[in-house]
Amino acid sequence: MLTYPFAELPLPGELQQVAEGVYWLRMPLPMALDHINLYLLEDEDGWWVIDSGMDVGPTRDLWEQIFDQHLKGKPIKAVVATHWHPDHTGLAGWICDRWRVPFYISEGEYLTGLVFSRAESEHFGWTNELHQLRCGRGQKGVDSSRKSMGGMRRITHPLPTSFRRIEEGTRLTINGKHWRIVVGNGHSPEHACLFCESLNVLISGDQVIPRITSNISVSGHEPEGNPLKAWLASLERFLEVLPADALVLPAHNTPFHGLHYRLRYLIEHHEDHLIALEEACVDRQATAVELLPVLFKRELDDQHIGLAVGECVAHLNYLFQRGQLERSVDADGCFRYRSVDDTLPLRLRKRSHSADDVEPIQV
Structure with missing residues (x-):
């Protein structure tokens, strides 16, 4: 603490x-x-x-x-x-x-x-x-x-x-x-x-x-x-x-x-954001602006919207470059993101402490 x-x-x-x-x-x-x-x-x-x-x-x-x-x-x-x-x-x-x-x-x-x-x-x-x-x-x-x-x-x-x-x-x-x-x-x-x-x-x-x-x-x-x-x-x-x-x-x-408590919290904070964005892109193709409510629960004013979009794109770039999101360009020239990571369901179960999250032993 x-x-x-x-x-x-x-x-x-x-x-x-x-x-x-x-x-x-x-x-x-x-x-x-x-x-x-x-x-x-x-x-x-x-x-x-x-x-x-x-x-x-x-x-x-x-x-x-x-x-x-x-x-x-x-x-x-x-x-x-x-x-x-x-x-x-x-x-x-x-x-x-x-x-x-x-x-x-x-x-x-x-x-x-x-x-x-x-x-x-x-x-x-x-x-x-x-x-x-x-x-x-x-x-x-x-x-x-x-x-x-x-x-x-x-x-x-x-x-x-x-x-x-x-x-x-x-x-x-x-x-x-x-x-x-x-x-x-x-x-x-x-x-x-x-x-x-x-x-x-x-x-x-x-x-x-x-x-x-x-x-x-x-x-x-x-x-x-x-x-x-x-x-x-x-x-x-x-x-x-x-x-x-x-x-x-x-x-x-x-x-x-x-210090170490805070460092671990910050790492986990961003890991939570990453998995939340992946989950939000399972059933839809969304833009960075459309995904802002996933990361920010409060109302964003003009002073904060630019920083918020920049933060959202940082997470999306991370996932896209790791191959966990697919990115396409729509008719309006916007990037749209879709989850393509087939390990996501297992990772979501693990985070929710599901009873069936045990992986088989490899031999």
Whole structure:
């Protein structure tokens, strides 16, 4: 099970110590998920910033308050981004320029962030349009997706024009302690988590969050991508290389214990979604949009529909590429999926703990 060792949340513009030399702070987000957790690591001669928040609302003023009141007279000496998403890099360029310090990020995240942070609606090409139509979103979905393409520029200060690459196994020495980079995939290209063995602390970004599941999406820039395969492989590897009792510092919700429990839950969560989609495609040929109620029981508003479709397609691509779903194109240009896996009835019986689910012994 999960336990939460900190009953109090840090106030806006304040720090809360969670381990030796490790401080937790929160910044606001203009969405249903209304906050992001950021972290400061104290070094002998300065501070390392882990993720930065979006360039929106009072976030710059809150950072200035932290700079003025909580740095103990020492400067910021580096910014580290777990991944490229704007709530994690929106002010990275501003902090790096203000303090003239390096920007640490994996290469895949940096290059992806550069592309999306500079994109405008006119960059929405025919491949993106075709992807939305293939999903079953129609012209309304195409128009909505085109409009959102330039959205990152409004919430992101320009990214630094250079970076220092971090990758699997990179070690950052901070205040005499080694923080090892552990890379996860699926939510983003090369998501960097930071693990300190001597403190038994994992800064997990969006790779492991306690109360919500990270979005695993396929979008028009890689419509045949299989991020769910990469995501599940990452979670399995984290079970092997990270200790069960680590203190996990996530990007959202609150710090927690119970890493392996959460990793197993996330794996099973997606396995449940996969088998539910297969079952839903037994007696019909359905589009991604038609299959959304299988994965999402709540009403989806305009803010969430794009992410929901992307998540559904990620599961469908996974099943299609494994040969468990068949895919065809209908008269409207939509992909339609049908279950073709003859092992599905047996697997459904096993999941329902049927008495007749025993396979014969092979000799």
